[in-house]
Amino acid sequence: MDVRLLQRQWVDHISALFFREGFLDAQFTQLQQLQDASTPDFVVEVVTLYFEDADRLLNNLWNTLSQPVVDFKKVDAQVHQLKGSSASIGAQRVKNTCVCFINCCEEGDLEACFGCLHRLKLEFTQWKSKLEALFRIEQQIVAAGGSLPMI
Amino acid sequence: MSTSSSSSAPAFDPMAEVDAGELHVLAVDDCVVERLFLERMLKDSEYKVTTAENGVRALEYLGLLGGAEEGNQKKTDVKIHLIITDYCMPGMTGYELMKKIKEISYLKEIPVVIMSSENIPTRIEKCLEEGAEEFMLKPIQKSDVKRLRCHVKSLNDPSLGRLCLGR
Numbered sequence: 001m002d003v004r005l006l007q008r009q010w011v012d013h014i015s016a017l018f019f020r021e022g023f024l025d026a027q028f029t030q031l032q033q034l035q036d037a038s039t040p041d042f043v044v045e046v047v048t049l050y051f052e053d054a055d056r057l058l059n060n061l062w063n064t065l066s067q068p069v070v071d072f073k074k075v076d077a078q079v080h081q082l083k084g085s086s087a088s089i090g091a092q093r094v095k096n097t098c099v100c101f102i103n104c105c106e107e108g109d110l111e112a113c114f115g116c117l118h119r120l121k122l123e124f125t126q127w128k129s130k131l132e133a134l135f136r137i138e139q140q141i142v143a144a145g146g147s148l149p150m151i
Numbered sequence: 152m153s154t155s156s157s158s159s160a161p162a163f164d165p166m167a168e169v170d171a172g173e174l175h176v177l178a179v180d181d182c183v184v185e186r187l188f189l190e191r192m193l194k195d196s197e198y199k200v201t202t203a204e205n206g207v208r209a210l211e212y213l214g215l216l217g218g219a220e221e222g223n224q225k226k227t228d229v230k231i232h233l234i235i236t237d238y239c240m241p242g243m244t245g246y247e248l249m250k251k252i253k254e255i256s257y258l259k260e261i262p263v264v265i266m267s268s269e270n271i272p273t274r275i276e277k278c279l280e281e282g283a284e285e286f287m288l289k290p291i292q293k294s295d296v297k298r299l300r301c302h303v304k305s306l307n308d309p310s311l312g313r314l315c316l317g318r
Contacts, residue, residue, distance in 0.1 A: 077241075084182050084185060
């Protein structure tokens, strides 16, 4: 496939993630800038680790919220963890949902907490598949001998 | 000018001349993603990095097994020029870690920087009063990491005073 076409697709995907849909913010650029010839898979490595860690945190949150007596302080601590790692890689929408989740914890609103958890799961599914599509295009560009456009 | 014969130097010498290339930073954070990110950023700015997942592991690395009373520690050949730690960690917070380090005569001179995602003035004040060189807000940027270097230099040349104003 034409490298230029692939690069245009890549720019389109990235623009969607950053601007049109707001999944990512400028912190993701910091992550991309840390990738170089000596660490060519750094972004994929971090993002993979992030999704694994997030999966674990989401499961823990489900368990904590499902207890007969809910420990909101524990929920709060778990959401804080997710917020922290999300902020560090630039996952803007997830981070903002976490902020909302933390407010619900402070109010002790169990139903709203479950609502936030559901929203988080949905957001994760959405942006994970978008990122995977982006990484696939990146692989094709590199395989075709092209380079990633500067953003 | 006479040269004095030095008594045997402690195995750990935080005042040792800093090699322009290799500042060794101990980075402490309980979040695996943030630890990886921080490690890469530090290496990208040409620091040598050791990471620890919590305060206890950090203290173990610094040779303080089983309590922080002087005389009980195993002195170590580890050389650390700066410690950067997250504030919020389960068990021992970054603040508590710093306090323990400051209690040890041969470790208390190591500059400690504390990071947090929460901008709480009382927390920041408390950390700075207890001796933190700087309090950094997360997410950490490349410019924050580059700035760490000046905390080590100002240690070695006190006459220059504090060079960094922080953010």
